Amino acid sequence: MATRTGRSQRRTEALSRERIVEAAVALLDEVGESGLTFRALTERLATGPGAIYWHVANKDELLGAATDAVVAAALAVEPAGTVEPATAGPPDSPQDGIRAVALGLFDAIEEHPWLATQLATQLSHSPWGPVAPRIFENIGRQIRALGVPEGSWFTATSALMHYVLGAAGQNAANTVSAGTLGPDVDRARFLDAVSTAWEELDPDDYPFTRAVANQVRGHDDREQFLAGLDLVLAGVTALHPMNG
Amino acid sequence: MATRTGRSQRRTEALSRERIVEAAVALLDEVGESGLTFRALTERLATGPGAIYWHVANKDELLGAATDAVVAAALAVEPAGTVEPATAGPPDSPQDGIRAVALGLFDAIEEHPWLATQLATQLSHSPWGPVAPRIFENIGRQIRALGVPEGSWFTATSALMHYVLGAAGQNAANTVSAGTLGPDVDRARFLDAVSTAWEELDPDDYPFTRAVANQVRGHDDREQFLAGLDLVLAGVTALHPMNG
DNA sequence: ACCTGAACACCGTTCAAGT
DNA sequence: ACCTGAACACCGTTCAAGT
16 A cells, blocks of 8 residues: 655655655654653654764754754855845845845745754854854855954844844744644734733833833734844944945 | 751751752752752752652752852842942943943843853743843843933843843853863863864864954953943934933 | 652663674 | 664653652
C-alpha cells in the first residue's frame, strides 16, 4: 500500500550532516526547543545515537548548525541587490536594503520561533562561529551603502543588529505564547491579556507602563518593528554625515 | 572547632523562597547556567528536593525569580531622581537618566553573565511576568522625561530596551567566553582572537566584516555600549519634537 | 504547614561491537 | 568509514511518609 512513506523521504538514504540538521530544524519547528532530543532525532532518522554522533560533535554543535542553516536561507533570498526589477517604484535605497534584511530575519524568527533564543545564545557564546559574521555582514553592507563613515561602521551595525534581533524575537514570542494559551486563543487575545495585566500593575510603581498598556492592545507587529527600525536608522543618519 | 560555618549562614535556618532564590543566584554566579541543578541546590541548602518544591513550582519559576531579583536590585540603586547630589556638575538630564538605567543593566549583566540569556528567554516566554514591566517602566520614564510624545512611547522604549539588552548581553558574553579560553587568556586576547577570525573570512563573501574586524580589537566595551546608546537616543530625538 | 529522601522517567553521551 | 544499540551518569520532578 505504501511503497514510499510521506514525501520524498526514502527509507534507506545515507545519513549525512545535512540530513541530520534538516531533521533537527523540522523537529524544532514542530515541537519546539524542548522537543529536540537525540531520542526523537534517532527515531525520525531511523538510526541510533552513535550514528548521529559520527556526523555531529554534540547537541550544541547541532543547534548551532540548525541556526546557521535557517539564518543563511533567510538572508539568501535577496543577495543585496543582484536583480533590479524592471517594474515601477523607487529604486532600492539603502534604507530599503536595510528593511529587506531586517524583515528577512523578522520573518525567519516568526517562522522558526526557537531561532530567537538560539540566536541570542549563539551570538554570545560563540561570536567566532558562522552565524554572527553572516548577520553582521548583511546588515553592515547596508550601513556602508548608507554612507556612514568607516569609523562608525561597527557601532552602527551593532546597534542595528541588536535592535533587529531583540525586536523580532519579542514579536515571535508573542505569537508562540499565544499558541500555548490554547488553540482558540489567538494573537489579538494574547496581546489583550498582556495589556490587561499591565493595566493592573501598581499605579505608584508602574505609572508609565500602565499609561502605555493600551498601545500594546491593537498594535501591528510588522508596523511596530519597522517603526523601531526607522527610529534607529534616524539615529544613524542624524549622527553621521552622508555622502551620495 | 567550628560552631559557625562560613559567615552568617547558620545551619538550621528556616527554608524560604528568598533563601532558595539567593542560593540559586549564587550558584548561577559561581558555576554558570549549567551549574544550577536541584542536586547542587539541595546540597547547598542542606535539604531535599521536596523541600524546594514546596516553596517553588519548578525550575523555570526559580530561574524567573532569580532573574527578577537581580534586575530589581540593579534598577533600585538610583530610584530615578530621588536624591539630587549637592555637588557640582550638570543637573541630571533625561539623557543622563537613560544612561544611568542602561549602565545599571549593563553592569548587572556583566556581574551576572547568565542574566543575558535569561532575560532574553524571560522577556519572550513571559512578558506578563514581573521582569518585563520592571525594565520597561525604568526605561520608559526616561523616555517620557525626554519629552517624547505619548503616541511614540511604546516604540521608543521598546527600541531602547532591545538595544540595551542585546548590546549588554553581547559584551558580557565577551567577558565570559574569554574566561572559558583559560585563566591567562584575558578579554583583550579574546577580542584579538575574534578579530583575527573575522580577518580570515572569505574576502568575496565577507568584505564588510573583514574591513571592520580591526575595530573589534581595541574597543572598549563601555565606550562602545554608550556610543550605540547615543545613536539610538539620537534617533529618538530626531524623530520626535521635544518639549521642555 | 513544612520537610525527607527514595524512586521514576528522561536526557546527552560513550563505546565495544558490528559491517 | 560508517552505523548499531546497550549502558552510564545525570537530570527535573513526584510522592508516600514523616514531623
